[in-house]
Amino acid sequence: MPAPSATPPIQAAAGHAVIVTENLRHSYGEGELRSQILHGLNFEVKAGEVTLLVGPSGSGKSTLLTLIGALRSVEEGSLQVLGRELHGASERDRVAIRRRIGFIFQSHNLVSSLTVLQNVQLLLQLNEPNPRKRTERACALLDAVGLSHRLHHYPDELSGGQRQRVAIARALAPEPELVLADEPTASLDSQSGQDVVELLGDLCRRRSSAVLLVTHDLRLLKDADRIWRIEDGRVKAWQPDATELAGAH
Ligand SMILES: Nc1ncnc2c1ncn2[C@@H]1O[C@H](COP(=O)(O)OP(=O)(O)O)[C@@H](O)[C@H]1O
Numbered sequence: 001m002p003a004p005s006a007t008p009p010i011q012a013a014a015g016h017a018v019i020v021t022e023n024l025r026h027s028y029g030e031g032e033l034r035s036q037i038l039h040g041l042n043f044e045v046k047a048g049e050v051t052l053l054v055g056p057s058g059s060g061k062s063t064l065l066t067l068i069g070a071l072r073s074v075e076e077g078s079l080q081v082l083g084r085e086l087h088g089a090s091e092r093d094r095v096a097i098r099r100r101i102g103f104i105f106q107s108h109n110l111v112s113s114l115t116v117l118q119n120v121q122l123l124l125q126l127n128e129p130n131p132r133k134r135t136e137r138a139c140a141l142l143d144a145v146g147l148s149h150r151l152h153h154y155p156d157e158l159s160g161g162q163r164q165r166v167a168i169a170r171a172l173a174p175e176p177e178l179v180l181a182d183e184p185t186a187s188l189d190s191q192s193g194q195d196v197v198e199l200l201g202d203l204c205r206r207r208s209s210a211v212l213l214v215t216h217d218l219r220l221l222k223d224a225d226r227i228w229r230i231e232d233g234r235v236k237a238w239q240p241d242a243t244e245l246a247g248a249h
């Protein structure tokens with residue numbers, strides 16, 4: 001019988017929960033310096049939906065994304081991601097989960113010695129053996145984020161917003177089941193920010209993938225299927241009121 005992490009991923013059906021937390025807690029520091037950041041979170045993220053996570057600076061949004069992305073160990077409570085419990089998961093299982101997730105984090109982590117096109121093709125090598133198809137797919141995504149005129153440029157030759165768009169194309173290239181994005185529109189102008197969220201929404205509806213997006217950008221509220229707000233270490237379903245939505249236009 002194959003090891004659990006060798007089981008092929010099952011494409012999630014829309015509406016199926018891809019993230020489920022139960023009483024998830026997290027603290028930083030030891031002894032007197034110990035400070036609890038997440039005080040028992042209970043929430044879900046579903047396939048086929050764009051879910052926003054909002055909340056004040058320092059409320060633990062990035063901490064939560066790194067826990068969900070299996071980049072940090074779960075210490076207390078339960079966190080299931082793509083059907084796997086991460087509390088107590090082995091490093092091997094965590095690596096297997098990470099491969100199924102597209103990350104769009106603020107530090108773009110592009111490879112500076114590779115061109116824009118090569119950066120986007122990089123992760124495709126794992127799941128698309130045909131080099132011509134890899135190039136076609138990378139070009140189509142770079143076109144979708146408005147960068148078809150920058151294919152052969154290097155990251156250093158791009159603006160911050162353009163680098164962010166390369167990072168988005170790269171994260172979407174392997175068609176991940178879950179996309180985790182930390183402030184992906186922070187360095188984009190209003191129109192590009194909306195385009196990016198549309199692109200993410202398109203991916204999740206077409207493939208029944210899930211997108212969890214941390215943002216301060218009120219303009220994105222209206223494009224979300226579901227909004228969670230984190231404050232004082234707890235998370236609540238959030239329905240923006242008319243004034244907040246007015247800021248979204
Ligand atoms: N590696 C760390 N070590 C200690 N404290 C941290 C670490 N990372 C974040 N924190 C603290 O945890 C809290 C939540 O941070 P973070 O998750 O980055 O919040 P947000 O993304 O909502 O701004 C902050 O008070 C921050 O200073």
Ligand SMILES: [Mg+2]
Pocket residue numbers: 061062063182
């Ligand atoms: Mg943050």
